[in-house]
Amino acid sequence: MIVLARARLTPQIVTQSGVPSMKHSISLRSKLAGAVALATTTALLLAGCSSSGGDGGSTASADPYIVGFANAATGPTASVTLAYQEAAQLAIDTINAAGGIKGTKLKLAAEDDLGTADGAVAAINKLINVDNAPFTLINASAPTSAAQPLAAQAGTVLLSLGATSNTLLNKDNLWINGVNIVRLVPALADKLWSQGHRKIAFIGSADPFGQGALSVLKPYWTKLGGTIVAEQTFNSATDTDFSSQLLQIKAAKPDLVFAVGIGDVLGNVVKQARAAGITVPMAGPLATDGLLHVAGADAEGFEDVGPAVNNDLKTASFTTLKTDWAKASKLTLDWQPVTAYEGVYLYADLIKQALAAGKDPRDGTVLNSLIKKASFEDLMQGGTVKFAADHSVLRQIALRTVTDGKFVISSTVTPKE
Numbered sequence: 001m002i003v004l005a006r007a008r009l010t011p012q013i014v015t016q017s018g019v020p021s022m023k024h025s026i027s028l029r030s031k032l033a034g035a036v037a038l039a040t041t042t043a044l045l046l047a048g049c050s051s052s053g054g055d056g057g058s059t060a061s062a063d064p065y066i067v068g069f070a071n072a073a074t075g076p077t078a079s080v081t082l083a084y085q086e087a088a089q090l091a092i093d094t095i096n097a098a099g100g101i102k103g104t105k106l107k108l109a110a111e112d113d114l115g116t117a118d119g120a121v122a123a124i125n126k127l128i129n130v131d132n133a134p135f136t137l138i139n140a141s142a143p144t145s146a147a148q149p150l151a152a153q154a155g156t157v158l159l160s161l162g163a164t165s166n167t168l169l170n171k172d173n174l175w176i177n178g179v180n181i182v183r184l185v186p187a188l189a190d191k192l193w194s195q196g197h198r199k200i201a202f203i204g205s206a207d208p209f210g211q212g213a214l215s216v217l218k219p220y221w222t223k224l225g226g227t228i229v230a231e232q233t234f235n236s237a238t239d240t241d242f243s244s245q246l247l248q249i250k251a252a253k254p255d256l257v258f259a260v261g262i263g264d265v266l267g268n269v270v271k272q273a274r275a276a277g278i279t280v281p282m283a284g285p286l287a288t289d290g291l292l293h294v295a296g297a298d299a300e301g302f303e304d305v306g307p308a309v310n311n312d313l314k315t316a317s318f319t320t321l322k323t324d325w326a327k328a329s330k331l332t333l334d335w336q337p338v339t340a341y342e343g344v345y346l347y348a349d350l351i352k353q354a355l356a357a358g359k360d361p362r363d364g365t366v367l368n369s370l371i372k373k374a375s376f377e378d379l380m381q382g383g384t385v386k387f388a389a390d391h392s393v394l395r396q397i398a399l400r401t402v403t404d405g406k407f408v409i410s411s412t413v414t415p416k417e
Helices: 022-048 078-097 117-129 141-154 181-194 208-224 243-252 264-275 289-299 316-328 335-356 364-371
Strands: 065-071 106-112 135-139 157-161 174-176 199-205 227-234 256-260 282-285 303-307 375-377 384-386 397-403 406-413
Touching (some): 065 078, 065 117, 065 335, 078 135, 078 289, 078 316, 106 335, 117 135, 117 141, 135 335, 141 157, 141 174, 141 208, 157 335, 157 364, 181 208, 181 303, 181 397, 199 208, 199 243, 199 264, 243 264, 256 264, 264 289, 303 335, 316 335, 335 364, 335 375
Parallel strands (some): 065 106, 065 135, 135 157, 157 174, 199 227, 199 256, 282 303
Antiparallel strands (some): 303 397, 375 384, 397 406
16 A cells, blocks of 8 residues: 655635635635546555555555654763663664664664753654654653653653652553662662661652652661761752862761762762762762763762663674674763663564554654553563563662772662552
8 A cells, every 4th residue: 555645735815805815716716626537546556456454454655654762962961861862862873774664764862962951852852743753762761751741741651761760650651671779779779788787868850760769768878777967959050160069978977878879970979979088988860881881990889770781691683782882982881772672673573563453653642552561572581571560670689899990789679550
């Protein structure tokens, strides 16, 4: 079956007297005549062509399927988010090289959200209203939180990569390919408690990520029997000097500092803490290579928790990803790029499901109805991943320690829903 674009006729222009413009009437008759000619030509084409087989009886469309991506290409978190975008593009290139989806290619439409709420609003508006993206990838809790209401209003599917704030759970049109903070923080807290820590200080970003972590840590640590002796926050988008907050923490004399930040920001917090004379151990969720690059030797011993990636996984898909990633990127193949790569393949599968059901794969409401029951290949541990009732995923997490400049896994935990 050949799918043709629908002819659009311009409405009549009406004068103040209520009479249609004569000039426009002539133009309209010309357009109608053209439409009749187009319909005649279409009929001849359809008569000479047979519909193709396959899912939904569709053939390749000239218009690619748009993969929206709101991502921090600039700003303090760009060192982390670059990996997401590189992985998404790699997945798109791999799918397109194999012929696309029934001959139709995927195309990345990326917008810089600056890693901020305001930036995310501008980015998602562009992706929805200009790029017509029915499916958009996004990362980090603050941008995701700001974009979600707009995505829900437009009927666009929003797949967040790594956003962990507990305020993002159970939101319309928002699905999270990441383990939520309600499961990450308790696992790390249990480890810290077993090490003998009792009095901890908190320093974190004043956004959904940092405050979400604190909202889980505080009651959980108190229930264990510990105390939080200091709570300090910062603006991750603008603050670069944390000396004031660290001075307050040092004065509280904790036996551990629980630090929450993204990428280079966390690295700067740790580096400045050591420069301020804070010598107690430090820990926090979802640390990245930014911690290692910025803090250097000061990051030694930092305790971390995040999704577990089995780099020795032997599945065909992971082997392909690992090989192609080594050729395409200089960045570490950690959980961040893997979630983006999985996200693109999930979108491709949703398109196939829509076509098989005879539905429009460019309609976000169709995709949103399908993703509720979707499952996708787990490229971190093998097997499959499904969305939990709260719209996040349940997958194995790793407790890691920075040792000799690298993240070393000490143990893994399978969280419960």
